[in-house]
Amino acid sequence: MRNQTPTVLMLACPAPGHVNPMMNLALKLSHNGFHVIFVITDFAFNRIKSIMVDQVGSETIQFVSIPDGLSPEDDRTDLAKLTVSMINTMPIMFEKLIEDIQMKGDHRITCVVADVVLGWGIQVACKMGIKGALLWTASAATFAMATHISTLMDKGVIDSDGRPITKHTFQLAPSMPEMDTGLFFWSNINDPETEKTIFHCFVKMLQNLDLTEWWLCNTTYELEPAVLSFIPKILPIGPLLSNQNSRSLGQFFEEDLSCINWLDQQPHCSVVYIAFGSFALFDQNQFTEIALGLELTNRPFLWVVREDYNRSNRMTYPNEFKGKNGKIVAWAPQQKVLSHPAIACFVSHCGWNSSMEGLSNGVPFLCWPYFSDQFYDKHFICHELKVGLEFDKDENGLVSSKEIKLKVDQLLNDENIRSRSMQVKKKLMSNIAEGGGSSENLKRFVMWLKE
Incomplete structure (x- = not known):
């Protein structure tokens, strides 16, 4: 029937x-x-x-x-x-x-x-x-x-x-x-x-x-x-x-929920979260610079290094990298992570989905686009919304460890960027609240579906 x-x-x-x-x-x-x-x-x-x-x-x-x-x-x-x-x-x-x-x-x-x-x-x-x-x-x-x-x-x-x-x-x-x-x-x-x-x-x-x-x-x-x-x-x-209160549906990778317990132990607004999505790839030289850059910041960090990425590219961590301040996971429950009060900034590939998650949680960005629309998203975040900074590459085409430390320090010392980030969060979240613009638009669509 x-x-x-x-x-x-x-x-x-x-x-x-x-x-x-x-x-x-x-x-x-x-x-x-x-x-x-x-x-x-x-x-x-x-x-x-x-x-x-x-x-x-x-x-x-x-x-x-x-x-x-x-x-x-x-x-x-x-x-x-x-x-x-x-x-x-x-x-x-x-x-x-x-x-x-x-x-x-x-x-x-x-x-x-x-x-x-x-x-x-x-x-x-x-x-x-x-x-x-x-x-x-x-x-x-x-x-x-x-x-x-x-x-x-x-x-x-x-x-x-x-x-x-x-x-x-x-x-x-x-x-x-x-x-x-x-x-x-x-x-x-x-x-x-x-x-x-x-x-x-x-x-x-x-x-x-x-x-x-x-x-x-x-x-x-x-x-x-x-x-x-x-x-x-x-x-x-x-x-x-x-x-944020349930496991995500339709995930391509198993989420490591242990990182939430780790975040619970970190000071407020202290953790650098670094995640490049499901497609981005780096060679060993750039991978080394990322590791050393995180070490140089001397701040707690949560770094997503996909298992498939490591397996196919056989990345190795440099000898100087101790990682004592951080936690490395194969995949993170990103919406839960970005909403956590310990997060200070988001080093991101700027995919629109990740961008919306970061913006909705008032998290400032360090933008590192990989391909496609991510380059526009970087421009939008840094130059229109002004809630992030972009990395500069050196003469070898690498984002150096010193550049990573420089931009992390610059971003986290800029109260104006954090203030603008919180203003964007407020606007976005009001849209999905009852009576908000996006909420009302969805109601219109639902009414049409039910006709």
Whole structure:
């Protein structure tokens, strides 16, 4: 017999920075009476299934996986190969999944919510007579860049492959801040052919935008007022944060909760938290400088060094590194860590998900972007919000240990940065409180879903 609880299918891009905010949206929809079927690739599902929780309180999230078209031994850090394979394989599998759900008759599918980078999901939904919505998990500013690619071409800012024609600043609109041509997320992937492939795949995905009236975004009006005024169709529902009191759903790595007990023993506002997300890689020279830099600060530190990173790159700690002041973990419950009163600053790769977590907790940033939209996020944090500092590289292209110590000291001695960080936190958290802008926007979306 058909379950009369309305069901939302959520189609997630298989990367932590995309899965986490979408999972947090799934939990919010669950709170509002929806059954959620969370669709992810087989490979990503196998990564998270051993550590995920299917039920938290009364919220039930059902995980379902479909193939991404690659074999188990293929390298999924090859973003061009993975992207093309997903486009060629997943739409057919997604359509079949919907057919199977409808045939079984267990659930009434109300809507498909797809990550913008998997925008073909909306195309499939429309074909099958199901309404849809899109979620952009990065900043509204990078969404604006994407939706104005044709304008950027017409103005001679980028060529037909998305590459900047010259290095300069530009404005998408007079009301918007100036941006540098070096900040396009599709041209910061460190390989020209990959960048070209990603760009053209992304342009194809953008053709699905007009299939829905709902462009959801993990941001707030106060955070990006100019962009959201320029493109009023973008609906800010952020920050999409995990519950600090429960284990995170959909994690790709096992969280080491021992670091919370360690933080409990540290003085207020003393710990340097350093975490570079799930993709960033460093060579041995840079790894050594990070270790020595943390040692030089003579401050307590919590450093996330992924096990897969260490295993594949065989990093070794320098002999001078004692690490007595710190704790090293393979993965941390980041939202819990950043909300802890012992945290003084966040040395971050500046992925938007991590940026929103840090900003929502009033933590100042030391910005070290690795690829894609992280370079724009660094610019936004340091030069627009002015709640962080960026590292300078030496003549060898390294961030030296002395530079790390210098910027940590400079940041933690700047009361203005901390004050601005707390102001940003207040604005963000008021948005998700009852009656806040993001909370009201989510209510609008929920009402539409229930119609």
